[in-house]
Amino acid sequence: MKKIVLLCLALFTAAVLSACNSKNEEAVKDQEKAENGQETEITLWTFPVGNWGNQTAVSGLITSFQREYPDIRVNVECMSYDNGDQKIREAVAEGNAPDLVFEGPERLVADWGDQGIMADLSDLWESETAEGIYDNIRKACQHDNGAYYEFPVCMTAHCMAVNYELFQKAGALKYIDEDTHTWTTEGFIKAVHALADYGYKRVGVIYCKNQSGDQGTRALVNNLYGGEFTDEEHRRYTIDSRKNKRALKLLLDLDGIEFDPDMTSAEEVAAFCNGELAMAFCWNASLEMTQTVNNPELDFDIFPMAFPVSEGKPELQGGIWGFGVFDNGDEKRIQAAKTFIHYMTENDDCYKRAVLASSFWPVRDMREIYENDQLMTEYSMFMQYIGDYYQITPGWATAREGWWNMLQKIGNGADISAAVHEFSQLVNGS
Numbered sequence: 001m002k003k004i005v006l007l008c009l010a011l012f013t014a015a016v017l018s019a020c021n022s023k024n025e026e027a028v029k030d031q032e033k034a035e036n037g038q039e040t041e042i043t044l045w046t047f048p049v050g051n052w053g054n055q056t057a058v059s060g061l062i063t064s065f066q067r068e069y070p071d072i073r074v075n076v077e078c079m080s081y082d083n084g085d086q087k088i089r090e091a092v093a094e095g096n097a098p099d100l101v102f103e104g105p106e107r108l109v110a111d112w113g114d115q116g117i118m119a120d121l122s123d124l125w126e127s128e129t130a131e132g133i134y135d136n137i138r139k140a141c142q143h144d145n146g147a148y149y150e151f152p153v154c155m156t157a158h159c160m161a162v163n164y165e166l167f168q169k170a171g172a173l174k175y176i177d178e179d180t181h182t183w184t185t186e187g188f189i190k191a192v193h194a195l196a197d198y199g200y201k202r203v204g205v206i207y208c209k210n211q212s213g214d215q216g217t218r219a220l221v222n223n224l225y226g227g228e229f230t231d232e233e234h235r236r237y238t239i240d241s242r243k244n245k246r247a248l249k250l251l252l253d254l255d256g257i258e259f260d261p262d263m264t265s266a267e268e269v270a271a272f273c274n275g276e277l278a279m280a281f282c283w284n285a286s287l288e289m290t291q292t293v294n295n296p297e298l299d300f301d302i303f304p305m306a307f308p309v310s311e312g313k314p315e316l317q318g319g320i321w322g323f324g325v326f327d328n329g330d331e332k333r334i335q336a337a338k339t340f341i342h343y344m345t346e347n348d349d350c351y352k353r354a355v356l357a358s359s360f361w362p363v364r365d366m367r368e369i370y371e372n373d374q375l376m377t378e379y380s381m382f383m384q385y386i387g388d389y390y391q392i393t394p395g396w397a398t399a400r401e402g403w404w405n406m407l408q409k410i411g412n413g414a415d416i417s418a419a420v421h422e423f424s425q426l427v428n429g430s
Contacts, residue, residue, distance in 0.1 A: 040336040041073045042099035045088070049154070049321045050286040050359035052102050053078050057357055064350070065343050072336045074100075081212040082264065092117060097326040099337045105140045105150050106391035106400070108324035113149035114394065119325040119334050120147040121341070129346050132364040140320055140389045151341050152322035153351075154360035157382040158215045159316060161272065161283040164301040167191065170198035170278075181305050181381060185224050188308035189254065195278045196256035203256035204279045205268055208407035211400045213265020213282035215317040217407060219387075220281050221247045223307040223314050230390040237399055240424035248416050259411025273298055279305075284319070285379035286359040304378070306385055315387025321358060399427045 044062075051057035055078050062074045077098070079087065085107075091097045097117065101108065112118050124130065125138075125148050133152060141150040159181075167173045172194040175187035183191070195203045206217055222229055227244035230237050238244075251257050263271075265282040272280035273295045288302055306314035323344070325337045344354045352369060355362050359376075361383065362369060370376035393399065406423040410416055 039071050039073060040332055041075065042333050042336050042340070043075045043077065044100040044102065044340070045077050045079050045084075045098040046102040047079045047081060047084055047321075049102060050289070051357040052321075061344070061353060061357060064353075065340060068343060069339060072339060074340060082210065082266065085211075088112075092326075095328075097328055099326060099328065099333050100340060101324050101326065102153075102321060103324065104320050104322075104391070105389070106396050108150040108322075109141060109143050110392045110394070110396035112324070112326070113143045113147070114397075117326060118147075118149040119327040119337075120149070121151050121323075121325060121338065122146075122148045124148070124151050124338060124341060124345075127342075127346060129364070134363060136386075136389060137320055137363045140392055141322070144394075150320075150322045150324050151345060152320050152363040153345060154321050154355050154358040155363050155386075156284050156286070156319045156360040156379075157316040157386045158219065158282075158284050158319055159304050159306055159379075159382050160216065160220070160279060160281045161288070161302050161304050162279045163272070163275065163277075164303040166195065166198075166200070166275075166278050166300065167303070170194045170200070176303075176305065178303075181303070182314060183305065183308045185250075185308045185310040188224075189250070192254055192256040200256065200278050202258055202271075202277055204258075204277060204281060205263055205271070206251060206257065206259045206407055206411065207263040207265050207268040207282070208259065208261055208404040208411060209264045209267075211404050213268070214400060214403055215319070216265065216281035216283070218403065219307050219315070219317045221251070223309050224250060225310050226312070228388075230388075230393045232388070234390055234393040237393065237395075237424060237427040239403075240420050245416055245420055248410060248420070252410060252416065259407060261408040261411050275300065281307075284360075285376060288375065288379075289359050304382070306382060314385050316382055316385045318386040318389050319360070320363070320389065321360070322363075395427055402426045 046052045046058055055076065058076050058078065062076060066072065066074065088097070088101070108118060137152050137155060141152055142148050162176070167176070172191040175191040175194070176183040192203050207213065208217065218229055221227065221244055224247035225243040227241055227247060228238050252259065268277065268282055269280055269287060269291065271277045273291050283304060288304070292298060306316060323341045325334055325341075327334065343350060345351050351362070352366070355366070355369060361380070370380070402423045406419050409419045
């Protein structure tokens with residue numbers, strides 16, 4: 001018996017030593033690899049675009065990449081729209097910018113691209129796959145200087161949403177077209193009146209604490225009376241127009257609609273899902289998915305809607321998301337970042353996983369991707385209403401900040417014409 005115990009102990013010791021030796025050998029190899037410069041370490045910062053803002057989901061995508069490219073290590077940080085821009089500004093100022101960012105052209109092209117701190121991705125656009133990307137998406141990813149500062153993954157159309165049960169109880173359903181999910185400006189006004197009369201004093205809120213979710217307030221103002229945010233050439237901001245000022249006056253005077261300088265878009269969404277508001281101006285398919293999961297006690301049907309228009313079709317603010325690469329002066333890291341983008345977008349299976357993680361739609365024709373998904377089929381109707389992608393207009397970062405500051409001033413009692421004129425001078429330089 002003692003011999004058996006000793007034999008087992010010897011075998012166990014040998015196994016442990018073997019494992020330790022194996023681990024030591026692996027550690028030595030890893031050290032040699034690092035010393036020889038064979039492993040490249042890059043960082044990826046992602047804004048909360050569907051599950052691209054979920055650490056676990058993104059890590060799963062990266063694991064498959066690193067199996068294919070073990071010599072590239074990708075570190076991930078999931079960002080918030082409330083402080084993400086500030087974090088990037090600080091990182092750039094400190095010389096610590098991430099290698100990769102998952103975001104849209106308004107940041108990657110019109111902001112950081114304008115600053116000359118992004119790497120040109122034109123070589124990625126020479127692939128056969130890139131030829132299938134929709135033309136309007138391609139244009140949005142290219143800077144005036146000819147460089148491409150973004151390689152896109154997904155897109156959507158932002159919309160708004162209403163509390164279906166509350167609209168029904170207040171007798172406001174007759175003011176919307178349930179088949180097309182559209183309504184007129186007159187119908188919107190009547191619906192707000194009906195809800196206010198029913199007892200909802202805060203039907204909807206013009207949130208303007210910061211620029212988060214500003215696509216909703218811009219689309220609301222522009223659609224109400226057919227105004228535009230920029231000219232067709234994306235050279236000048238055109239908010240200072242009779243149509244836009246009329247829309248702002250309507251919202252300010254309409255009982256049930258409130259300007260709230262202290263509310264963020266995230267707080268508006270939360271208030272809507274809690275039943276405190278009858279409608280949300282910041283909405284899309286991804287939000288419905290995440291809010292439904294995060295609010296198991298949600299006790300009403302969310303009914304997505306296009307923004308109200310006085311005539312014609314609504315023009316929804318489109319969203320485009322993809323990868324941009326900061327030029328940190330290290331060509332090896334830039335190439336590693338491009339390898340990551342190529343992996344995520346070139347192979348159809350990898351690309352589908354990347355798109356599905358976003359809960360949005362592909363930027364090239366892949367119609368079967370949401371074939372059996374009822375929710376995504378419902379939201380797909382809004383894609384036909386995508387309007388001009390004006391977020392690449394020069395001075396976009398200034399315009400975004402100026403927009404919510406302008407709304408705050410109006411909400412705090414400033415004259416609408418004066419506030420709009422001040423905004424126009426700020427963004428147009430005259």
